[in-house]
Amino acid sequence: MGLPALSLEPEARSLLENIKQKVSNEIEKSKKIPVSVLLWGPAPDDPSEIAQLRVKLRSELTACGHLAQFSEELIETESGVSIKTQQLIHAQQFDMVVSMPCTPGSIGELHDFISDNRINKKLLVFLNEDFQYGYQFQSVVATSSYLTYKTITYKGYGELHIVEESVTSEIQKIREIKYFNQGRWI
Amino acid sequence: MKMNLSEYYESILQDEMIAIVLAWIEKSGSITEEEILHEIGLGKHHLKEIVLKLYRNQFITVANDFLTISEQGKLVIDGLNLTEEIINGSFSNLAFKNKERSFISNSIHWYRNNYYHQYLNTFTSLKYWNRFHHKKEGSNKESEKKSLDYSVIIFHDILQLISEEQNYGATLDNILAHLGGLKYSHEELDYTNKAYYFLINLANINDKEKFDELDNSSKEMYAFLKCKNIFNSDYHKQKELVEYLYDKKSLSKAKSIFWKYNTDKLHFEHFLPRSSKDTTFNFLGENHRVRQNNTLLDEFVFIMDNASSISDLCIIFNKSPEETLGLLARLSMKIDGIL
Numbered sequence: 001m002g003l004p005a006l007s008l009e010p011e012a013r014s015l016l017e018n019i020k021q022k023v024s025n026e027i028e029k030s031k032k033i034p035v036s037v038l039l040w041g042p043a044p045d046d047p048s049e050i051a052q053l054r055v056k057l058r059s060e061l062t063a064c065g066h067l068a069q070f071s072e073e074l075i076e077t078e079s080g081v082s083i084k085t086q087q088l089i090h091a092q093q094f095d096m097v098v099s100m101p102c103t104p105g106s107i108g109e110l111h112d113f114i115s116d117n118r119i120n121k122k123l124l125v126f127l128n129e130d131f132q133y134g135y136q137f138q139s140v141v142a143t144s145s146y147l148t149y150k151t152i153t154y155k156g157y158g159e160l161h162i163v164e165e166s167v168t169s170e171i172q173k174i175r176e177i178k179y180f181n182q183g184r185w186i
Numbered sequence: 187m188k189m190n191l192s193e194y195y196e197s198i199l200q201d202e203m204i205a206i207v208l209a210w211i212e213k214s215g216s217i218t219e220e221e222i223l224h225e226i227g228l229g230k231h232h233l234k235e236i237v238l239k240l241y242r243n244q245f246i247t248v249a250n251d252f253l254t255i256s257e258q259g260k261l262v263i264d265g266l267n268l269t270e271e272i273i274n275g276s277f278s279n280l281a282f283k284n285k286e287r288s289f290i291s292n293s294i295h296w297y298r299n300n301y302y303h304q305y306l307n308t309f310t311s312l313k314y315w316n317r318f319h320h321k322k323e324g325s326n327k328e329s330e331k332k333s334l335d336y337s338v339i340i341f342h343d344i345l346q347l348i349s350e351e352q353n354y355g356a357t358l359d360n361i362l363a364h365l366g367g368l369k370y371s372h373e374e375l376d377y378t379n380k381a382y383y384f385l386i387n388l389a390n391i392n393d394k395e396k397f398d399e400l401d402n403s404s405k406e407m408y409a410f411l412k413c414k415n416i417f418n419s420d421y422h423k424q425k426e427l428v429e430y431l432y433d434k435k436s437l438s439k440a441k442s443i444f445w446k447y448n449t450d451k452l453h454f455e456h457f458l459p460r461s462s463k464d465t466t467f468n469f470l471g472e473n474h475r476v477r478q479n480n481t482l483l484d485e486f487v488f489i490m491d492n493a494s495s496i497s498d499l500c501i502i503f504n505k506s507p508e509e510t511l512g513l514l515a516r517l518s519m520k521i522d523g524i525l
Binding site for chain 2 (some may be wrong): 006008010011012014015016018019020022023024026027030149158169172173174177179180181182
Protein backbone atom coordinates (compact mmCIF):
# COMPACT_ATOMS: atom_id res chain seq x y z
CA MET A 1 0.00 0.00 0.00
CA GLY A 2 1.36 3.42 -0.87
CA LEU A 3 -0.22 6.47 0.65
CA PRO A 4 0.06 9.69 -1.31
CA ALA A 5 2.33 12.45 0.00
CA LEU A 6 0.76 14.51 2.71
CA SER A 7 1.41 18.03 3.84
CA LEU A 8 0.76 18.23 7.57
CA GLU A 9 -1.91 20.52 8.91
CA PRO A 10 -0.42 23.59 10.64
CA GLU A 11 -1.34 22.36 14.14
CA ALA A 12 0.23 18.96 13.53
CA ARG A 13 3.29 20.63 11.99
CA SER A 14 3.65 22.86 15.02
CA LEU A 15 3.23 19.87 17.37
CA LEU A 16 5.88 17.96 15.44
CA GLU A 17 8.27 20.93 15.67
CA ASN A 18 7.67 21.21 19.44
CA ILE A 19 8.31 17.50 19.91
CA LYS A 20 11.48 17.68 17.81
CA GLN A 21 12.78 20.63 19.82
CA LYS A 22 11.97 18.96 23.12
CA VAL A 23 13.58 15.66 22.08
CA SER A 24 16.68 17.48 20.96
CA ASN A 25 16.95 19.35 24.30
CA GLU A 26 16.38 16.18 26.30
CA ILE A 27 18.97 14.24 24.33
CA GLU A 28 21.48 17.01 25.05
CA LYS A 29 20.63 16.65 28.76
CA SER A 30 21.15 12.90 28.59
CA LYS A 31 24.61 13.44 27.09
CA LYS A 32 25.64 15.19 30.29
CA ILE A 33 24.93 12.11 32.41
CA PRO A 34 28.21 10.36 33.17
CA VAL A 35 28.52 6.62 33.56
CA SER A 36 31.33 5.47 35.84
CA VAL A 37 33.27 2.60 34.32
CA LEU A 38 36.06 0.60 35.86
CA LEU A 39 38.27 -0.98 33.20
CA TRP A 40 40.02 -4.18 34.30
CA GLY A 41 42.65 -5.66 32.05
CA PRO A 42 46.35 -5.78 31.22
CA ALA A 43 48.60 -2.89 32.31
CA PRO A 44 48.75 0.03 29.87
CA ASP A 45 52.44 -0.66 29.12
CA ASP A 46 51.71 -4.29 28.19
CA PRO A 47 52.49 -4.80 24.50
CA SER A 48 49.23 -6.67 23.80
CA GLU A 49 46.55 -5.14 21.61
CA ILE A 50 43.97 -5.54 24.33
CA ALA A 51 46.07 -3.38 26.65
CA GLN A 52 46.10 -0.68 23.98
CA LEU A 53 42.37 -1.03 23.56
CA ARG A 54 41.91 -0.55 27.30
CA VAL A 55 43.81 2.75 27.08
CA LYS A 56 41.83 3.75 24.00
CA LEU A 57 38.51 2.99 25.68
CA ARG A 58 39.48 5.03 28.71
CA SER A 59 40.24 7.99 26.51
CA GLU A 60 37.13 7.62 24.31
CA LEU A 61 34.75 7.20 27.22
CA THR A 62 36.27 10.20 29.00
CA ALA A 63 35.83 12.27 25.84
CA CYS A 64 32.12 11.31 25.87
CA GLY A 65 31.75 12.69 29.38
CA HIS A 66 32.01 9.41 31.32
CA LEU A 67 34.25 8.54 34.22
CA ALA A 68 36.54 5.74 33.01
CA GLN A 69 39.20 4.52 35.42
CA PHE A 70 41.76 1.75 35.76
CA SER A 71 42.03 -0.15 39.01
CA GLU A 72 45.72 0.67 39.23
CA GLU A 73 44.84 4.37 39.44
CA LEU A 74 42.78 3.70 42.52
CA ILE A 75 44.83 1.11 44.40
CA GLU A 76 46.46 2.44 47.56
CA THR A 77 49.51 0.31 48.16
CA GLU A 78 50.10 1.73 51.63
CA SER A 79 46.59 1.07 52.88
CA GLY A 80 47.28 -2.38 54.26
CA VAL A 81 44.16 -3.67 52.50
CA SER A 82 44.61 -6.43 49.95
CA ILE A 83 44.38 -5.55 46.26
CA LYS A 84 41.48 -7.94 45.82
CA THR A 85 39.52 -6.26 48.63
CA GLN A 86 40.31 -2.84 47.25
CA GLN A 87 39.13 -3.92 43.80
CA LEU A 88 35.92 -5.23 45.32
CA ILE A 89 35.38 -1.91 47.11
CA HIS A 90 36.08 0.06 43.91
CA ALA A 91 33.80 -2.11 41.82
CA GLN A 92 30.88 -1.42 44.15
CA GLN A 93 31.22 2.30 43.56
CA PHE A 94 31.12 2.14 39.77
CA ASP A 95 28.14 1.78 37.44
CA MET A 96 29.87 -0.80 35.25
CA VAL A 97 33.01 -2.94 35.47
CA VAL A 98 34.50 -4.02 32.16
CA SER A 99 36.78 -7.00 32.47
CA MET A 100 39.16 -7.78 29.59
CA PRO A 101 41.49 -10.56 30.79
CA CYS A 102 44.27 -11.33 28.33
CA THR A 103 45.82 -14.51 29.78
CA PRO A 104 44.39 -17.77 31.13
CA GLY A 105 45.65 -16.74 34.58
CA SER A 106 43.84 -13.41 34.52
CA ILE A 107 40.68 -15.16 33.35
CA GLY A 108 40.98 -17.28 36.48
CA GLU A 109 41.13 -14.12 38.65
CA LEU A 110 37.60 -13.37 37.55
CA HIS A 111 36.41 -16.22 39.77
CA ASP A 112 37.07 -13.90 42.70
CA PHE A 113 34.29 -11.62 41.54
CA ILE A 114 31.71 -13.34 39.38
CA SER A 115 30.02 -15.08 42.28
CA ASP A 116 29.89 -11.93 44.42
CA ASN A 117 26.36 -10.61 44.06
CA ARG A 118 27.40 -7.12 45.13
CA ILE A 119 29.13 -6.60 41.82
CA ASN A 120 28.51 -9.45 39.37
CA LYS A 121 25.41 -7.81 37.85
CA LYS A 122 27.57 -4.91 36.69
CA LEU A 123 30.37 -7.03 35.26
CA LEU A 124 30.77 -6.90 31.49
CA VAL A 125 33.23 -9.67 30.66
CA PHE A 126 35.12 -10.17 27.38
CA LEU A 127 36.80 -13.52 26.81
CA ASN A 128 39.23 -14.37 24.06
CA GLU A 129 38.26 -17.67 22.37
CA ASP A 130 41.95 -18.37 21.78
CA PHE A 131 41.85 -19.71 25.34
CA GLN A 132 38.64 -21.65 24.96
CA TYR A 133 40.18 -25.08 25.52
CA GLY A 134 41.61 -24.14 28.91
CA TYR A 135 39.90 -24.94 32.19
CA GLN A 136 39.77 -21.29 33.33
CA PHE A 137 37.98 -20.14 30.19
CA GLN A 138 35.43 -22.92 30.29
CA SER A 139 34.66 -22.61 33.98
CA VAL A 140 34.38 -18.82 33.81
CA VAL A 141 32.10 -19.00 30.77
CA ALA A 142 29.95 -21.59 32.50
CA THR A 143 29.33 -19.43 35.55
CA SER A 144 29.68 -15.89 34.25
CA SER A 145 27.23 -16.30 31.39
CA TYR A 146 24.36 -16.29 33.86
CA LEU A 147 25.86 -14.51 36.88
CA THR A 148 27.30 -11.43 35.21
CA TYR A 149 25.56 -8.59 33.44
CA LYS A 150 26.90 -9.96 30.17
CA THR A 151 29.74 -12.18 28.96
CA ILE A 152 30.90 -11.78 25.38
CA THR A 153 33.47 -13.91 23.58
CA TYR A 154 35.60 -12.84 20.61
CA LYS A 155 37.81 -14.79 18.23
CA GLY A 156 41.27 -13.43 18.91
CA TYR A 157 42.61 -9.90 18.47
CA GLY A 158 41.20 -9.72 14.96
CA GLU A 159 37.82 -9.22 16.59
CA LEU A 160 38.75 -6.60 19.16
CA HIS A 161 36.29 -4.26 17.46
CA ILE A 162 33.57 -6.38 19.08
CA VAL A 163 34.94 -5.42 22.48
CA GLU A 164 35.14 -1.74 21.59
CA GLU A 165 31.67 -1.59 20.04
CA SER A 166 30.08 -3.57 22.85
CA VAL A 167 31.61 -1.41 25.58
CA THR A 168 30.53 1.86 23.96
CA SER A 169 27.09 0.53 23.20
CA GLU A 170 26.49 -0.87 26.71
CA ILE A 171 27.76 2.33 28.33
CA GLN A 172 25.42 4.36 26.14
CA LYS A 173 22.51 2.14 27.18
CA ILE A 174 23.37 2.64 30.85
CA ARG A 175 23.57 6.38 30.28
CA GLU A 176 20.08 6.28 28.76
CA ILE A 177 18.66 4.12 31.55
CA LYS A 178 20.19 6.52 34.11
CA TYR A 179 18.56 9.37 32.25
CA PHE A 180 15.14 7.67 32.12
CA ASN A 181 15.33 6.55 35.74
CA GLN A 182 16.73 9.86 36.93
CA GLY A 183 20.14 8.59 37.91
CA ARG A 184 19.58 4.93 38.78
CA TRP A 185 20.14 1.97 36.52
CA ILE A 186 20.54 -1.07 38.75
CA MET B 187 7.93 1.16 37.55
CA LYS B 188 11.49 1.69 36.34
CA MET B 189 13.31 1.00 33.12
CA ASN B 190 15.36 -2.15 33.34
CA LEU B 191 18.70 -2.54 31.56
CA SER B 192 18.21 -6.27 31.02
CA GLU B 193 15.14 -5.47 28.91
CA TYR B 194 16.70 -2.51 27.19
CA TYR B 195 18.10 -4.18 24.10
CA GLU B 196 19.01 -1.17 22.00
CA SER B 197 20.03 2.39 22.69
CA ILE B 198 17.42 4.81 21.40
CA LEU B 199 18.79 8.26 22.14
CA GLN B 200 21.47 8.29 19.48
CA ASP B 201 18.90 8.95 16.80
CA GLU B 202 16.50 11.77 17.67
CA MET B 203 13.88 10.42 15.28
CA ILE B 204 13.31 7.35 17.46
CA ALA B 205 11.93 9.44 20.32
CA ILE B 206 10.02 11.61 17.88
CA VAL B 207 8.34 8.58 16.31
CA LEU B 208 7.54 7.21 19.77
CA ALA B 209 5.87 10.49 20.77
CA TRP B 210 4.00 10.56 17.45
CA ILE B 211 2.63 7.08 18.05
CA GLU B 212 1.31 8.11 21.46
CA LYS B 213 -0.15 11.32 20.09
CA SER B 214 -2.02 9.26 17.48
CA GLY B 215 -3.27 6.59 19.91
CA SER B 216 -2.56 3.92 17.33
CA ILE B 217 -1.08 4.41 13.89
CA THR B 218 0.31 2.45 10.93
CA GLU B 219 3.85 2.85 9.57
CA GLU B 220 2.33 4.20 6.37
CA GLU B 221 0.62 6.96 8.29
CA ILE B 222 3.82 7.87 10.12
CA LEU B 223 5.75 7.99 6.86
CA HIS B 224 3.31 10.44 5.40
CA GLU B 225 2.85 12.52 8.48
CA ILE B 226 6.39 13.10 9.62
CA GLY B 227 8.31 12.66 6.41
CA LEU B 228 10.81 9.91 7.15
CA GLY B 229 12.51 7.55 4.73
CA LYS B 230 10.82 4.14 4.65
CA HIS B 231 14.02 2.27 5.52
CA HIS B 232 14.81 4.63 8.39
CA LEU B 233 11.30 4.19 9.81
CA LYS B 234 11.60 0.39 9.54
CA GLU B 235 14.81 0.52 11.60
CA ILE B 236 13.16 2.73 14.19
CA VAL B 237 10.07 0.55 14.49
CA LEU B 238 12.25 -2.54 14.84
CA LYS B 239 14.23 -0.94 17.68
CA LEU B 240 11.07 0.17 19.43
CA TYR B 241 9.60 -3.28 19.04
CA ARG B 242 12.74 -5.07 20.25
CA ASN B 243 12.78 -2.88 23.36
CA GLN B 244 9.06 -3.63 23.84
CA PHE B 245 8.19 0.05 23.74
CA ILE B 246 5.42 -0.60 21.22
CA THR B 247 2.95 -3.35 20.47
CA VAL B 248 1.84 -4.23 16.97
CA ALA B 249 -1.63 -5.46 16.04
CA ASN B 250 -2.54 -5.86 12.40
CA ASP B 251 0.02 -3.21 11.36
CA PHE B 252 -1.20 -0.68 13.93
CA LEU B 253 1.47 0.46 16.36
CA THR B 254 0.56 1.37 19.95
CA ILE B 255 2.73 2.43 22.87
CA SER B 256 3.25 -0.16 25.63
CA GLU B 257 3.56 0.57 29.36
CA GLN B 258 7.34 0.31 28.90
CA GLY B 259 7.19 2.85 26.07
CA LYS B 260 5.17 5.15 28.31
CA LEU B 261 8.11 5.18 30.72
CA VAL B 262 10.38 6.39 27.90
CA ILE B 263 7.97 9.17 26.99
CA ASP B 264 7.72 10.11 30.68
CA GLY B 265 11.52 10.03 30.96
CA LEU B 266 11.87 12.31 27.95
CA ASN B 267 9.35 14.74 29.49
CA LEU B 268 7.29 14.63 26.29
CA THR B 269 3.91 14.20 27.98
CA GLU B 270 3.28 17.93 28.23
CA GLU B 271 3.94 18.40 24.51
CA ILE B 272 1.68 15.51 23.53
CA ILE B 273 -1.21 16.42 25.82
CA ASN B 274 -1.15 20.19 25.38
CA GLY B 275 -0.45 19.77 21.67
CA SER B 276 -3.74 17.92 21.32
CA PHE B 277 -5.71 21.10 22.07
CA SER B 278 -3.21 23.91 21.50
CA ASN B 279 -5.18 25.33 18.55
CA LEU B 280 -8.56 25.18 20.27
CA ALA B 281 -10.52 28.02 21.81
CA PHE B 282 -10.15 27.22 25.53
CA LYS B 283 -9.30 30.06 27.86
CA ASN B 284 -6.27 29.74 30.12
CA LYS B 285 -7.95 28.31 33.23
CA GLU B 286 -9.91 25.73 31.27
CA ARG B 287 -6.75 24.90 29.35
CA SER B 288 -5.03 24.13 32.61
CA PHE B 289 -8.03 22.09 33.88
CA ILE B 290 -8.15 20.05 30.67
CA SER B 291 -4.42 19.47 30.75
CA ASN B 292 -4.58 18.28 34.39
CA SER B 293 -7.56 16.04 33.61
CA ILE B 294 -5.81 14.38 30.67
CA HIS B 295 -2.65 13.91 32.74
CA TRP B 296 -4.78 12.19 35.37
CA TYR B 297 -6.39 10.08 32.64
CA ARG B 298 -3.03 9.14 31.16
CA ASN B 299 -1.49 8.26 34.53
CA ASN B 300 -4.40 6.10 35.64
CA TYR B 301 -5.81 4.61 32.45
CA TYR B 302 -3.08 4.62 29.85
CA HIS B 303 -4.69 2.10 27.51
CA GLN B 304 -8.03 3.92 27.50
CA TYR B 305 -6.24 7.25 27.07
CA LEU B 306 -4.60 5.90 23.91
CA ASN B 307 -7.97 4.70 22.72
CA THR B 308 -9.40 8.20 23.19
CA PHE B 309 -6.50 9.69 21.23
CA THR B 310 -7.19 7.22 18.41
CA SER B 311 -10.79 8.46 18.36
CA LEU B 312 -9.60 12.07 18.28
CA LYS B 313 -7.29 11.25 15.37
CA TYR B 314 -10.15 9.98 13.22
CA TRP B 315 -12.58 12.68 14.29
CA ASN B 316 -10.04 15.42 13.52
CA ARG B 317 -9.16 14.05 10.10
CA PHE B 318 -12.79 13.98 9.07
CA HIS B 319 -13.62 17.40 10.39
CA HIS B 320 -10.60 19.38 9.44
CA LYS B 321 -11.25 22.55 7.50
CA LYS B 322 -8.51 24.92 6.47
CA GLU B 323 -10.36 28.17 7.24
CA GLY B 324 -10.51 28.64 10.98
CA SER B 325 -13.49 30.91 11.72
CA ASN B 326 -14.40 31.57 15.37
CA LYS B 327 -17.52 29.48 15.04
CA GLU B 328 -15.57 26.59 13.65
CA SER B 329 -12.97 26.84 16.36
CA GLU B 330 -15.72 26.81 19.00
CA LYS B 331 -17.27 23.73 17.39
CA LYS B 332 -13.90 21.95 17.32
CA SER B 333 -13.30 22.84 20.97
CA LEU B 334 -16.69 21.49 21.99
CA ASP B 335 -16.20 18.29 19.98
CA TYR B 336 -12.79 17.79 21.58
CA SER B 337 -14.24 18.30 25.09
CA VAL B 338 -17.15 15.97 24.39
CA ILE B 339 -14.91 13.13 23.19
CA ILE B 340 -12.37 13.53 25.99
CA PHE B 341 -14.90 13.97 28.79
CA HIS B 342 -17.22 11.26 27.57
CA ASP B 343 -14.40 8.75 28.05
CA ILE B 344 -13.12 10.20 31.31
CA LEU B 345 -16.59 10.47 32.84
CA GLN B 346 -17.37 6.92 31.95
CA LEU B 347 -14.24 5.69 33.71
CA ILE B 348 -14.86 7.76 36.81
CA SER B 349 -18.39 6.44 36.90
CA GLU B 350 -17.12 2.86 36.73
CA GLU B 351 -14.50 3.59 39.36
CA GLN B 352 -17.10 4.90 41.78
CA ASN B 353 -19.52 2.04 41.06
CA TYR B 354 -22.17 4.67 40.71
CA GLY B 355 -23.04 7.37 38.25
CA ALA B 356 -20.95 10.46 37.72
CA THR B 357 -22.37 13.85 38.60
CA LEU B 358 -20.68 16.96 37.32
CA ASP B 359 -19.67 17.99 40.83
CA ASN B 360 -18.09 14.74 41.87
CA ILE B 361 -16.31 14.49 38.53
CA LEU B 362 -14.91 17.96 38.98
CA ALA B 363 -13.91 17.06 42.53
CA HIS B 364 -12.16 13.97 41.16
CA LEU B 365 -10.27 15.98 38.57
CA GLY B 366 -9.47 18.97 40.79
CA GLY B 367 -11.98 21.16 38.93
CA LEU B 368 -13.95 22.54 41.87
CA LYS B 369 -11.58 25.49 42.23
CA TYR B 370 -12.79 26.78 38.86
CA SER B 371 -16.07 28.61 38.29
CA HIS B 372 -18.63 27.35 35.77
CA GLU B 373 -17.74 30.25 33.47
CA GLU B 374 -14.08 29.30 33.59
CA LEU B 375 -14.93 25.74 32.57
CA ASP B 376 -17.09 26.87 29.69
CA TYR B 377 -16.50 24.00 27.24
CA THR B 378 -16.37 21.36 29.97
CA ASN B 379 -19.83 22.39 31.13
CA LYS B 380 -21.14 22.55 27.60
CA ALA B 381 -19.70 19.11 26.89
CA TYR B 382 -21.29 17.68 30.02
CA TYR B 383 -24.75 19.02 29.16
CA PHE B 384 -24.35 17.99 25.53
CA LEU B 385 -23.68 14.45 26.77
CA ILE B 386 -26.65 14.65 29.13
CA ASN B 387 -28.84 15.48 26.13
CA LEU B 388 -27.49 12.52 24.20
CA ALA B 389 -28.09 10.32 27.23
CA ASN B 390 -31.78 11.06 27.03
CA ILE B 391 -32.05 9.72 23.48
CA ASN B 392 -33.70 6.36 23.88
CA ASP B 393 -35.82 6.00 20.78
CA LYS B 394 -35.48 6.70 17.10
CA GLU B 395 -37.91 9.58 17.23
CA LYS B 396 -35.73 11.50 19.67
CA PHE B 397 -32.66 10.67 17.65
CA ASP B 398 -34.27 12.09 14.51
CA GLU B 399 -34.92 15.36 16.34
CA LEU B 400 -31.17 15.95 16.78
CA ASP B 401 -29.30 18.22 14.38
CA ASN B 402 -26.91 16.50 11.98
CA SER B 403 -23.84 17.42 13.90
CA SER B 404 -25.24 15.94 17.15
CA LYS B 405 -26.35 12.83 15.28
CA GLU B 406 -22.85 12.42 13.97
CA MET B 407 -21.33 12.77 17.44
CA TYR B 408 -23.92 10.40 18.89
CA ALA B 409 -23.06 7.71 16.35
CA PHE B 410 -19.35 8.34 16.84
CA LEU B 411 -19.48 7.99 20.63
CA LYS B 412 -21.64 4.90 20.43
CA CYS B 413 -19.46 3.13 17.90
CA LYS B 414 -15.93 4.47 18.27
CA ASN B 415 -14.70 1.73 20.59
CA ILE B 416 -15.98 -0.99 18.30
CA PHE B 417 -14.31 0.79 15.38
CA ASN B 418 -11.04 1.29 17.29
CA SER B 419 -10.77 -2.43 17.89
CA ASP B 420 -11.61 -3.33 14.29
CA TYR B 421 -8.16 -3.12 12.72
CA HIS B 422 -9.36 -4.50 9.40
CA LYS B 423 -11.79 -1.68 8.96
CA GLN B 424 -9.26 0.88 10.10
CA LYS B 425 -6.75 -0.35 7.56
CA GLU B 426 -9.30 -0.05 4.81
CA LEU B 427 -9.98 3.47 5.99
CA VAL B 428 -6.33 4.51 6.18
CA GLU B 429 -5.92 3.72 2.49
CA TYR B 430 -8.28 6.57 1.68
CA LEU B 431 -7.68 8.84 4.62
CA TYR B 432 -4.56 10.60 3.40
CA ASP B 433 -5.62 11.42 -0.10
CA LYS B 434 -7.80 14.53 -0.32
CA LYS B 435 -9.49 13.12 -3.42
CA SER B 436 -10.63 10.02 -1.58
CA LEU B 437 -11.28 11.56 1.82
CA SER B 438 -15.00 11.49 1.14
CA LYS B 439 -14.72 7.77 0.42
CA ALA B 440 -12.95 7.32 3.78
CA LYS B 441 -15.66 9.33 5.45
CA SER B 442 -18.40 7.22 3.91
CA ILE B 443 -16.66 4.00 5.05
CA PHE B 444 -16.44 5.39 8.54
CA TRP B 445 -20.03 6.62 8.81
CA LYS B 446 -21.49 3.58 7.15
CA TYR B 447 -19.66 1.47 9.69
CA ASN B 448 -20.94 3.58 12.58
CA THR B 449 -24.53 3.77 11.39
CA ASP B 450 -24.63 0.06 10.63
CA LYS B 451 -23.53 -0.59 14.18
CA LEU B 452 -25.99 1.95 15.41
CA HIS B 453 -28.87 0.12 13.76
CA PHE B 454 -27.86 -3.07 15.45
CA GLU B 455 -27.14 -1.58 18.80
CA HIS B 456 -29.08 1.46 19.41
CA PHE B 457 -32.69 1.11 18.43
CA LEU B 458 -33.12 -2.05 20.35
CA PRO B 459 -33.98 -1.78 24.04
CA ARG B 460 -30.88 -0.88 26.03
CA SER B 461 -29.04 -3.77 27.50
CA SER B 462 -27.29 -3.44 30.85
CA LYS B 463 -23.98 -3.72 29.02
CA ASP B 464 -24.60 -0.68 26.85
CA THR B 465 -23.16 2.04 29.06
CA THR B 466 -22.38 4.62 26.40
CA PHE B 467 -24.47 7.27 28.06
CA ASN B 468 -26.40 5.44 30.78
CA PHE B 469 -24.08 6.51 33.53
CA LEU B 470 -24.80 10.15 32.74
CA GLY B 471 -28.52 9.76 32.26
CA GLU B 472 -29.03 8.04 35.60
CA ASN B 473 -27.02 10.64 37.35
CA HIS B 474 -28.69 13.51 35.78
CA ARG B 475 -32.03 12.21 36.98
CA VAL B 476 -30.62 11.86 40.47
CA ARG B 477 -29.29 15.40 40.34
CA GLN B 478 -32.59 16.84 39.21
CA ASN B 479 -34.38 15.27 42.19
CA ASN B 480 -31.81 16.22 44.66
CA THR B 481 -33.24 14.94 47.94
CA LEU B 482 -32.27 11.93 49.96
CA LEU B 483 -35.70 10.33 49.60
CA ASP B 484 -35.79 10.95 45.85
CA GLU B 485 -32.35 9.42 45.46
CA PHE B 486 -33.43 6.41 47.45
CA VAL B 487 -36.65 6.00 45.46
CA PHE B 488 -34.69 6.39 42.25
CA ILE B 489 -32.25 3.69 43.30
CA MET B 490 -35.01 1.29 44.30
CA ASP B 491 -36.92 1.96 41.07
CA ASN B 492 -33.89 1.28 38.94
CA ALA B 493 -32.31 -1.65 40.77
CA SER B 494 -33.37 -4.93 39.22
CA SER B 495 -31.59 -7.29 41.60
CA ILE B 496 -29.83 -7.56 44.93
CA SER B 497 -26.50 -7.47 43.13
CA ASP B 498 -27.37 -4.02 41.67
CA LEU B 499 -28.01 -2.79 45.21
CA CYS B 500 -24.82 -4.40 46.52
CA ILE B 501 -22.85 -2.37 43.98
CA ILE B 502 -24.66 0.89 44.73
CA PHE B 503 -24.43 0.50 48.52
CA ASN B 504 -20.99 -1.04 48.40
CA LYS B 505 -22.12 -3.87 50.73
CA SER B 506 -22.10 -7.66 50.62
CA PRO B 507 -25.34 -9.47 49.60
CA GLU B 508 -25.93 -10.52 53.23
CA GLU B 509 -25.50 -6.97 54.52
CA THR B 510 -27.72 -5.61 51.76
CA LEU B 511 -30.47 -8.15 52.51
CA GLY B 512 -30.19 -7.33 56.24
CA LEU B 513 -30.53 -3.59 55.54
CA LEU B 514 -33.53 -4.13 53.28
CA ALA B 515 -35.23 -6.35 55.89
CA ARG B 516 -34.71 -3.69 58.58
CA LEU B 517 -36.05 -0.98 56.27
CA SER B 518 -39.03 -3.08 55.31
CA MET B 519 -39.96 -3.67 58.97
CA LYS B 520 -39.50 0.03 59.77
CA ILE B 521 -41.65 1.10 56.81
CA ASP B 522 -44.33 -1.44 57.77
CA GLY B 523 -44.27 -0.09 61.32
CA ILE B 524 -44.63 3.54 60.21
CA LEU B 525 -47.39 2.77 57.76
